[in-house]
Amino acid sequence: MRLNKASLFALFAVLELASDPERQLSTGEIASKYGVSPHHLAKIMRDLVHEGLVQAVRGVGGGYRFSGNIQRTTLLDIIQMFENLESELDVPHGSPLDVPILAELKSIANEIDDLTKAVLDTITLETALKGARQRAEI
Amino acid sequence: MSDQLSIRNAKPSDLNDVISLDTVTSKTEKADYWRGIFDRFVTGGKSDRIFLVAESNGRIAGFIAGEVRAWEFGSPPCGWVFAIAVSPKAREGGIGRRMFDEISARLKQTGVTTVRTMVDRDNKLTLSFFRSMGLRTGRYIELEKPLD
Numbered sequence: 001m002r003l004n005k006a007s008l009f010a011l012f013a014v015l016e017l018a019s020d021p022e023r024q025l026s027t028g029e030i031a032s033k034y035g036v037s038p039h040h041l042a043k044i045m046r047d048l049v050h051e052g053l054v055q056a057v058r059g060v061g062g063g064y065r066f067s068g069n070i071q072r073t074t075l076l077d078i079i080q081m082f083e084n085l086e087s088e089l090d091v092p093h094g095s096p097l098d099v100p101i102l103a104e105l106k107s108i109a110n111e112i113d114d115l116t117k118a119v120l121d122t123i124t125l126e127t128a129l130k131g132a133r134q135r136a137e138i
Numbered sequence: 139m140s141d142q143l144s145i146r147n148a149k150p151s152d153l154n155d156v157i158s159l160d161t162v163t164s165k166t167e168k169a170d171y172w173r174g175i176f177d178r179f180v181t182g183g184k185s186d187r188i189f190l191v192a193e194s195n196g197r198i199a200g201f202i203a204g205e206v207r208a209w210e211f212g213s214p215p216c217g218w219v220f221a222i223a224v225s226p227k228a229r230e231g232g233i234g235r236r237m238f239d240e241i242s243a244r245l246k247q248t249g250v251t252t253v254r255t256m257v258d259r260d261n262k263l264t265l266s267f268f269r270s271m272g273l274r275t276g277r278y279i280e281l282e283k284p285l286d
Contacts, residue, residue, distance in 0.1 A: 071230075114259075124266055127269050
């Protein structure tokens with residue numbers, strides 16, 4: 001599995017905000033904590049607002065606050081906002097696409113993709129945060 | 139609700155409640171299966187076969203079953219949880235966690251150090267529950283094929 005930057009930044013932002021739903025943070029504060037581009041993160045925050053996962057808080061000291069369901073939203077829900085997580089076989093242009101070996105390789109890639117998605121779809125934000133807290137205590 | 143909740147060993151008289159609860163949660167009635175499980179797990183009296191129910195205000199609100207399995211493809215003895223159900227009306231009150239903690243403690247008393255389970259990948263509710271209890275993909279991989 002290779003997550004693109006948008007998925008990863010979205011996971012950083014959602015998990016950071018969900019770790020304390022009462023707290024509000026600016027894009028700059030989140031970007032600074034995770035060492036990511038504020039410009040790139042700002043676009044992602046708009047997508048997260050659109051999906052109802054975070055809420056924009058206006059005015060002085062404004063920023064974003066978590067507004068999703070920490071027990072029901074899974075990592076896959078976040079990732080699939082930005083990518084489909086499907087393996088791509090880098091088949092050269094002009095290669096015949098109907099050969100049985102290629103079909104078999106695609107079928108194996110699909111099996112791996114299905115397993116990856118099944119795992120990510122069972123890890124809620126709450127479970128991921130619990131694991132992160134346990135790591136922090138070690 | 140958890141104040142009146144007790145987790146206890148299943149009794150033979152719980153059979154019909156377990157069948158009813160399973161029918162509601164799994165949408166498939168399988169009375170003969172549960173009779174067989176009760177014969178082996180409830181009246182059998184073996185400490186490595188565990189069947190617990192959650193009783194709340196005199197009603198069965200959930201059940202969990204598991205056992206110790208040993209040496210399947212070389213795997214040292216480990217705990218296996220093969221059934222769990224919580225009444226839809228009683229969910230999100232910590233009953234599943236209480237039952238899982240109790241069966242884990244009982245399995246640990248038998249000497250095992252690992253607990254396993256196997257759940258359909260589309261059963262997101264149960265998989266998410268086990269994930270939240272700390273279970274992760276383990277060393278053993280389930281494989282299958284349709285038999286022609």
